[in-house]
Amino acid sequence: MKITETIDIRFPKTLAEAVRLQASEKTRGKLLAGGTDLMVQWAAGVPIPKRAVSVWNLPELCAIEVFPDRIEIGAGVTHAFLRDAVQIHRHVPALIAAAATVGAKQIQARGTLGGNAANASPAGDTAPALLVTGGSVLLASVSGTREVPLAEFWTGYRQIAARADEIILAFRLPKKGKAQERFRKIGTRQAQAISKVMAASRILVEKGTIRSAAIALGSIAPTPVRLAEVEAFLAGKKLSPKLIDEAEKLAQATVQPIADIRSTAEYRRWASGRLVRDALENL
Amino acid sequence: MSTVQRTWKVNGKPVRVRAPAGRRLLDVLREDLGLIGSKESCGEGECGACTVIVDDEPVVSCILPVGQLADGTDILTIEGIEKKRIGRLIQAAFIECGAVQCGFCIPGMVVSSYALLAKNPKPSAKAIREGLSGNLCRCTGYTKILAAVKLAASRIPAAKRK
Amino acid sequence: MTKRTSQSVRWVGQGMPRVDADGKVRGTTRYVNDVDYKGVLHGVVVRSPVARGILKGLVPDPAFDWSPIVLATAKDVPGENVVVMHDRTMPLIAEIGAEIRYRGEPVAVVAARTPELAAEAARRVRVEVEELPPLLTLQEAIAIFKATPEKLDSMKSQDIVKGDVATGFAAADEIVEAEYWAGHQEQLYLENQGLVVFPQKDGSILAEGSIQCPYFPVHELNDCLKLPPEKIRVRQTAIGGAFGGKEEYPTMLIGYAALPALKSGKPVKIAYERNEDILFTTKRHPVWVRYKTGVKKDGTLTAIECDFILDGGAYLTISDVVMFRGILHCAVAYRCENVTIRGKVARTNSFPCGAFRGFGAPQAIWGIESHVDAIAARLGRAPHEYRRQIHARPGDVTPTGQVLSKENGSTACLELALKRADFAKKLKQVSRGRLRKGQRKLYGVGLAFFAHGSAFTGDGEAKFKAKGRVELARLEGGKPVVDIRVSSTEMGQGVHTIFTQIAADALSLPPAHVRFPMADTGLVPNSGPTVASRTTMVVGNVVHRAAQDLKRQIEAFASLRFFQGAPAELRASQLVAPGAKPVPFAKVAKALLAEIGPASGFFQFELPADIRWDQATFKGDSYPGYSWSANVAEVEIDPLTCELEVKRVTAIVDVGRVINPTLAAGQVEGGLTQALGYAIMEKIGTGKNGLYDAARLQTYIIPTALDVPEYDVKFVEYPYSFAPPGGKGLGELPMDGLAPAIANAVEAATGRRLRQIPITPESIFAALHAPQGGTP
Secondary structure (H helix, E strand, O other), rough: OOOHHHHHEOOOOOOHHHHHHOOOOOOOEEEEEOOOOOOHHHOOOOOOEEEEEEOOOOHHHHEEEEEEOOOEEOOOHHHHHHHHHHHHOOHHHHHHHHHOOOHHHHHHHHHEEHHHHOOOOOOOOHHHHHHHHOOOEEEEEOOOEEEHHHHHEEEOOOOOOOOOOOOOEEEEEOOOOEEEEEEEEEEOOOOOOOOOEEEEEEEEEEEEEEEEEEEEEOOOOOEEOOHHHHHHHHHHOOOHHHHHHHHHHHHHOOOOOEOOEEEOOOHHHHHHHHHHHHHHOOO | OOOEEEEEEEEOOEEEEEEOOOOOOHHHHHHOOOOOOOOOOOOOOOOOOOOOEEOOOEHHHHHOOOHHHHOOOEEEEEHOOOHHHHHHHHHHHHHHHHHOOOOOOOOHHHHHHHHHHHHHHOOOOHHHHHOOOOOOOOOOOHHHHHHHHHHHHOOOHHHHHH | OOOOOOOOOOOOOOOOOOOOOHHHHHHOOOOOOOOOOOOOOOEEEOOOOOOEEEEEEEOOOOOOOOOOEEEEEEEHHOOOOOOOOOOOOOOOOOOOOOOOOOOEEEEEEEEEEEEHHHHHHOOOEEEEEEEEEEEEEHHHHHHHHOOOOHOEEEEEEEEEEEHHHOOOOOOOOEEEEEEEEEEEOOOOOOOOEEEEEEEOOOOOOEEEEEEOOOOOHHHHHHHHOOOOHHHHHEEEOOOOOOOOOOOHHHHHHHHHHHHHHHHOOOOEEEEEHHHHHHHHOOOOOOEEEEEEEEEOOOOOEEEEEEEEEEEOOOOOOOOHHHHHHHHHOOOEEEEEEEEEEEEEEEEOOOOOOOOOOOOOHHHHHHHHHHHHHHHHHHOOOOOOHHHHEOOOOOOOEEEOOOOOOOOOHHHHHHHHHHHHOOOOHHHOOOOOOOOOOOOOOOEEEEEEEEEEEEEEOHHHHHOOOOEEEEEEEEEOEEEEEEEOOOOOOOOOHHHHHHHHHHHHHHOOOOOHHEEOOOOOOOOOOOOOOOOOOOHHHHHHHHHHHHHHHHHHHHHHHHHHHHOOOOOOEEHHHHHEEOOOOOHHHHHHHHHHHHHHHOOOEEEOOOOOOOOEEOOOOEEEEEEEEEEEEEEEEEEEOOOOOOOEEEEEEEEEEOEEEOOHHHHHHHHHHHHHHHHHHHHHHHOEEEEEOOEEEEOOOOOOOOOOOOOEEEEEEEEEOOOOOOOOOOEEHHHEEEEEOOOHHHHHHHHHHEEEEEEOOOOOHHHHHHHOOOOOOOOO
């Protein structure tokens, strides 16, 4: 018997049922969406939970809603579904680009936006693109729904701000409007790559001046991070080659990456600045 | 452990399955249903040797707990591919182009090719590469596999193309 | 260029579809894990938790129920505890009181009804080891070697000496010296290792599984299992890739499985999952190679001095021969009168390295082909012009004193590669570290030129005398079929198809009449292992000759039985004789089977009488034949990120007679792609705990469909005429030269020479930029 067969998995039919299960320590289980992270971790020897609660295909988690100023993407939406939801592509293009780099087709068909966020890997492909929207996460529990800014969502290495009784319901993401977005991932190869460094940005430029800049990086810290110092430095400045040089250097001075099997600390530090340059040069 | 009972359509036929909810789809296919065409190589969703099609999307069956596949789920494995016209075109093209060597990745490759061509009968060269990028092959260097998918696509009757 | 070496050729030279393709595209081919072996026990190896130490004890957990478990230790080894490969140092399984030499060295084998129960039992054996400080990496060994050469713990040393390098250096105008490194590479066959050992009533064993060389275990486990060769029978199941990884390793695996199998009297299967397969099986040897070369202003190479040191891991196994092949490829492709090559196999406390496509040659060619570019750069010569001047061609003498025959297409490969890749023109467009007008990425083009020796080194084939049969022994569905009986295994490379073509031509029958059953030592003579780029050339010739022998027997029978003694000839599926009505082959074959019984054609391979080789001095004809190739790689490097993309690869190859152009091109494309991984992706280090650090497919990175460049593969044919149909070695050649071609292209793109593979964005960054970052 394979190890995952020993897990007691519950299959709630509705969100209400799911949050009720999660409300009590006696019924609560590890939340399992598409399984593309958890099933792998369990097979690789990460201790398995006694119970799991499947939120795969939970109807309340699978919708995308478009509002005048924002879109709301259910946590259970898969990367493949995002790829096919062309009506939202222009509102969050960095996120769409990021989702397209998750694994390959097979993983995109099962991996969900909520699962990618909850897994909270520093290399989670969609996190930087979510961060630069300045949006929030909706967390559901028996006591209702609360909203947590994405900037406060990833609290530490593989840690998130959700309580044990909460389920990620959706992502509430302001549309980019006139701002420009960009996503770039430096991976270990051209497909199915885990990132060495990646960057997402949402920058609003008016008449040559940067009105606002949101830039986030992945794989360079215990959590995905916004580059607050670089963003503050850029705000209100005229876009120029000199500014780009300075932003690149500032980013390199700001980050504190580590070395691991996929890259070196020196390269990650350098590439962090280079990806900031890339974002600015492509405005 | 929790056990589930499910009724799926596997390769067009209704199949009743009773298994631990956390049992991997690959194990149910290979061990319980005797469909040994899907292969296990990495056991962690990286290599695509276990690729099957679930409700029109290619998935890696080695990391899919069967409890999550509801009644009525439509599953297509390599054993069902030859019942499909596009499937037979793909298989013939693989043979003709010399796309097969050791063969261990090939069932997954054929299934991924089918998933691609069933949705997009006239894929670009890049779309073919992307469509197969979740299937690792260590023998062929992919070149003849990509050529085979292109050849199969060119033989899909025009009516099938969008 | 093709010489016709055999008459009535029909199938050789054609891209006939594979004979085994149908089952593979339909998913019906059965690999070892697809066979339902009723009643087998599942074996799991209990391993050392440290890289070096003294094994003090094995303590089964008293709280665990051992009644359903078979636990085998060194005490259960029936004979002498040794796996006899190229020395007698490696035990099958570590003994109490003995030294553990690598992390994961087997200390016990457990077997149980399910793999999960066996795995649990393996965890319940406490392995007590008194730890000793290990030497884990080649880097550490080379540091010792550089400080005090004689302190290197070398398991085998061998020199090649031609002329006198001191004289050569004295005559030189320039001395060019550099070191090159490469790390481990994992074979990464898609099908993991797996096999079953069935104990037989007579005390013998039958092993079946994913086994590349069925006759190896037959001769390597005799002492250990106390069984003569005839009591160890080995047969292959369908093999899901091997690349050398299932060459010598399955011997050990059979040994491990045999212990609980013999102890319990029940069949035992050991099938690895990916993680265990990467952690605890063989890899390509890491290498450190130092070249010191003397060269005159006019380009003449006056001296090549080379130290070539492989990381053999903890035991020699077959590493001596890997090193031999390595040193034989260190300087073979160039003209030079004075050569000294010193090869060594360093001992480290790591898993023994083993066979992997190329077998030492890729490591050697990685060094020399990088170095030839470095010499050309020193001389201010273009790399292709310089190679035109110094490359070896027919009539030249190799470092071991072998005179290259006319059957070497070296110049043809080089020239066609330069032409097809438009090399000279593209070389003018390279960036050399600075974007040219219109370039968004740094562009580089690089060349590598090399040979690969076909078949066993030296007089290996002369001594071995590969044997094979082609038999007419049975009817299938009422129709006579011919069986090829050789020990060559089908691993994906296509031997079942090309031997079918060869036999069909030799018999003048269509391939549909020919069968090639899976290799089984109980049924086939020993035609040798499926290794060393020897199969097409040597065993292909055996099949050709044995089929001709069978043809003569059929003709002789037909002559008497159907043509009143008139000479008969089997031609195009009919027996024909002058003035008589032809008789169909099927009719003759049935008559033969019914009236005389099975007919068997036999052949034993011999080398030409004038081949000479002195193993002691490493002088003489080091290989019966050489395949040649030139590779051109074009790369782009994004100056923004140092990301490297290989865009196009041109590969021109001379493998003699091309038996099946479709399959041959597939071999080249596949080998190039493994070489691509070796060059730019595949990185696996050793942690302080002695374990590989990239032991999953998520961390060990091989190329995907999106990573492969556009390939232009073309053949030039200089057949090996001594052994019709005239093929030379193909399998390993495409693995040999792409890494240095890419390194040379990276140098052209960046102006920096990288002397370690894989070449990654990190290493390009480190070469181009200051350690703490900043812009160029």
